[in-house]
Amino acid sequence: MLQRWLALLGLPLALALLAPAAGAQTVSQIRLMLHPYAAAPGDLPADVLARLQTLAGTTLSVSSATRTGALEFTLDSPITEADAKTMLRRLRDDRSVLWAEPIRPGLALKSGTTASSIIGNKLMVRLVGDPTPDWDTLLPRWSALTGAPMSVQRQVGTSIWVLSVPPAPEDALAQMAEQLQEDSEVQYADPVTQARAFLVPNDPYYPNQWALSDPVGGVNAPAAWDLQIGSASVTVAVLDTGSTQHPDLAGRFLPGYDFISDPAMANDGNGRDPDASDPGDGTSNNECGDGVPGEPSSFHGTFVSGIIAANTNNGVGISGLDWNAKILPVRVLGRCGGSFDDIVDAILWASGLPVAGVPPNPFPARVINMSLGGEISCPQALQDAINSALVNGAVVVAAAGNSASDTSGFSPAGCGGVIAVGASTRQGDRASYSNFGLRVDLSAPGGDGVVQDWILSTGNDPAGPGNPIYEFAIGTSAAAPHVAAAASLMIARNANLTPGRIQDIITGTTRSFAAGTTCGVSPLCGSGMLDINIALQSTLPGGGMAPPGTVPVVEYYNPARDHYFMSADAAEEAYVDTVLSSVFQRTGELFFAWADPVLAPLTALPVCRFFAGGQIASHYFTASASECQFIIAHAGATWLLENPAAFYVLLPDVNGTCQLGTLPVYKFFDNRADANQRHTIDLSVRRAMINRAWVPQGIGPNHVAFCTPI
Numbered sequence: 001m002l003q004r005w006l007a008l009l010g011l012p013l014a015l016a017l018l019a020p021a022a023g024a025q026t027v028s029q030i031r032l033m034l035h036p037y038a039a040a041p042g043d044l045p046a047d048v049l050a051r052l053q054t055l056a057g058t059t060l061s062v063s064s065a066t067r068t069g070a071l072e073f074t075l076d077s078p079i080t081e082a083d084a085k086t087m088l089r090r091l092r093d094d095r096s097v098l099w100a101e102p103i104r105p106g107l108a109l110k111s112g113t114t115a116s117s118i119i120g121n122k123l124m125v126r127l128v129g130d131p132t133p134d135w136d137t138l139l140p141r142w143s144a145l146t147g148a149p150m151s152v153q154r155q156v157g158t159s160i161w162v163l164s165v166p167p168a169p170e171d172a173l174a175q176m177a178e179q180l181q182e183d184s185e186v187q188y189a190d191p192v193t194q195a196r197a198f199l200v201p202n203d204p205y206y207p208n209q210w211a212l213s214d215p216v217g218g219v220n221a222p223a224a225w226d227l228q229i230g231s232a233s234v235t236v237a238v239l240d241t242g243s244t245q246h247p248d249l250a251g252r253f254l255p256g257y258d259f260i261s262d263p264a265m266a267n268d269g270n271g272r273d274p275d276a277s278d279p280g281d282g283t284s285n286n287e288c289g290d291g292v293p294g295e296p297s298s299f300h301g302t303f304v305s306g307i308i309a310a311n312t313n314n315g316v317g318i319s320g321l322d323w324n325a326k327i328l329p330v331r332v333l334g335r336c337g338g339s340f341d342d343i344v345d346a347i348l349w350a351s352g353l354p355v356a357g358v359p360p361n362p363f364p365a366r367v368i369n370m371s372l373g374g375e376i377s378c379p380q381a382l383q384d385a386i387n388s389a390l391v392n393g394a395v396v397v398a399a400a401g402n403s404a405s406d407t408s409g410f411s412p413a414g415c416g417g418v419i420a421v422g423a424s425t426r427q428g429d430r431a432s433y434s435n436f437g438l439r440v441d442l443s444a445p446g447g448d449g450v451v452q453d454w455i456l457s458t459g460n461d462p463a464g465p466g467n468p469i470y471e472f473a474i475g476t477s478a479a480a481p482h483v484a485a486a487a488s489l490m491i492a493r494n495a496n497l498t499p500g501r502i503q504d505i506i507t508g509t510t511r512s513f514a515a516g517t518t519c520g521v522s523p524l525c526g527s528g529m530l531d532i533n534i535a536l537q538s539t540l541p542g543g544g545m546a547p548p549g550t551v552p553v554v555e556y557y558n559p560a561r562d563h564y565f566m567s568a569d570a571a572e573e574a575y576v577d578t579v580l581s582s583v584f585q586r587t588g589e590l591f592f593a594w595a596d597p598v599l600a601p602l603t604a605l606p607v608c609r610f611f612a613g614g615q616i617a618s619h620y621f622t623a624s625a626s627e628c629q630f631i632i633a634h635a636g637a638t639w640l641l642e643n644p645a646a647f648y649v650l651l652p653d654v655n656g657t658c659q660l661g662t663l664p665v666y667k668f669f670d671n672r673a674d675a676n677q678r679h680t681i682d683l684s685v686r687r688a689m690i691n692r693a694w695v696p697q698g699i700g701p702n703h704v705a706f707c708t709p710i
């Protein structure tokens with residue numbers, strides 16, 4: 001199917017025509033999503049605008065806000081692409097900014113398919129203010145507005161609703177969604193369309209992984225492994241066809257979840273269920289539409305997972321890029337592809353957020369890989385879900401697509417805040433099938449040409465599950481997981497990196513395309529080719545970026561007791577790292593706190609540290625002077641005051657809000673005999689503790705214990 005599309009497009013000509021125009025472009029507008037720390041969606045407090053203008057180095061005038069809460073700014077005067085890149089990097093590196101990107105006119109490039117030939121029967125709708133919907137009023141009103149009967153199918157996440165409508169072409173559904181947005185109670189509405197896997201499978205077996213080490217086209221993995229081989233505490237969600245039993249992936253899959261709601265698509269006899277194993281997605285002729293040929297099962301999720309996490313150095317099969325990270329298989333692709341309402345739920349759940357009717361995810365992902373997509377501009381519900389995932393600390397990586405056309409017309413690659421990955425070849429150029437355009441962030445090995453130059457990974461024989469194989473394939477589906485693995489290795493080195501910072505390091509450390517290639521002379525393949533070694537070298541280890549006057553408060557974990565501990569004392573940390581290293585291991589998590597009250601803000605407060613021995617064997621920390629005195633007076637026999645000023649912090653206001661320039665530290669209590677607390681600034685950790693039913697403790701609705709320097 002892919003090869004036919006390429007023949008229709010005549011791509012090299014299209015690329016050559018596009019390049020000069022794109023190279024001469026300037027940027028006069030940017031779009032930016034603020035972190036909820038800084039402002040409510042769509043809001044722009046004066047102090048935040050002042051901060052953004054300082055970072056941007058220019059005046060920013062708000063021109064509008066999107067329905068999902070992103071702000072659009074017009075610059076003082078147009079700037080070059082290079083200057084825009086520098087400005088956006090400064091903005092993204094700030095913790096008040098969730099994502100930032102230039103606004104560009106869409107590049108009109110004719111594609112091999114026409115959207116209107118595809119039929120759908122669902123819309124995704126979010127209501128203003130997320131009230132409990134009064135369907136008896138809304139549905140008749142909306143039916144009158146659109147001329148189509150509607151019913152409620154189900155909820156996506158906790159605030160988006162899927163409506164059933166009569167089957168209609170995609171452009172008719174899009175028109176219906178536009179009409180719904182005219183209703184004052186509708187925040188946004190999108191048609192639900194189909195996504196598919198971006199991989200071109202093949203069967204030959206050949207043991208050669210050029211993508212790991214080829215000096216021209218590879219990702220420099222062996223040198224990267226000298227710095228970092230990954231951490232089992234980092235979870236990478238693979239939103240795909242699910243998992244299979246494979247000897248080279250043994251021990252690497254978490255339970256995951258099956259989000260495919262249509263039983264026919266799911267091919268496992270039911271809708272959603274907790275079993276994310278891949279039963280196969282094979283189809284017969286015409287099953288996915290008139291004239292669409294049948295295809296054998298792809299076991300695409302197994303292929304993508306192997307690139308990230310096949311067991312390395314085990315004497316079997318291939319080497320994965322991350323030797324320790326866990327894969328969370330989240331099933332969204334089945335026969336004939338997947339549906340974007342399922343993908344929205346899967347993104348929310350993967351990042352630890354609640355989804356109606358699905359148990360909470362105890363292993364929120366720090367990285368979400370989507371080697372999939374559809375030819376549609378970013379649905380608003382999808383953008384909303386991606387924003388939520390970023391807020392919760394998850395990096396979102398998406399394949400650019402295999403249609404040899406402009407990436408901005410594809411989702412999720414075209415959505416804000418996503419790292420969009422194009423496919424490069426062993427020769428260091430763009431793969432012939434890869435989508436391209438200014439929306440591509442970088443390229444990574446996807447393979448092309450002779451089979452030895454394809455990507456080798458774990459697979460499963462099309463005959464059915466339980467037949468593990470190794471196979472070569474090409475596609476942006478193979479490129480994206482190289483970037484996802486780079487992110488998981490970086491997080492293992494420094495768990496405190498924000499998704500924005502990770503995107504900047506990965507795109508800022510790419511290698512140049514080979515001289516004389518189309519990617520080398522045009523800006524259409526992203527910043528360059530992924531180099532994991534340079535990305536890791538550019539990732540300061542956790543604790544290396546302490547602001548002046550501060551120290552890292554380092555977290556430790558005792559797996560035998562499921563018990564956390566934190567220390568701000570370098571001598572104590574050295575003791576735990578050596579003498580107690582068989583008991584307590586660093587989690588990689590930390591926050592910064594003031595060590596010296598002279599260098600701290602005037603309103604900073606000391607944190608009392610207590611210890612209880614015996615059965616409890618636990619520490620207790622509080623920044624409340626009255627609580628500190630209360631414990632000394634009433635529980636001093638059990639809880640020994642070890643340090644009246646372990647470190648210094650600020651307190652939030654009565655609503656739990658921290659002042660700008662400081663980060664909230666959330667506190668959780670395990671409610672067990674070991675009286676254990678966990679403190680974290682990491683929203684994915686916060687989400688994990690909520691999902692593990694630890695009790696939140698602290699000030700305000702979000703239970704904030706301290707405010708600490710960024």
Ligand SMILES: [Ca+2]
Nearest residue numbers: 266270271273
């Ligand atoms: Ca199922």
Ligand SMILES: [Ca+2]
Nearest residue numbers: 258268273275
């Ligand atoms: Ca299942």
Ligand SMILES: [Ca+2]
Nearest residue numbers: 311316317318
């Ligand atoms: Ca292996």
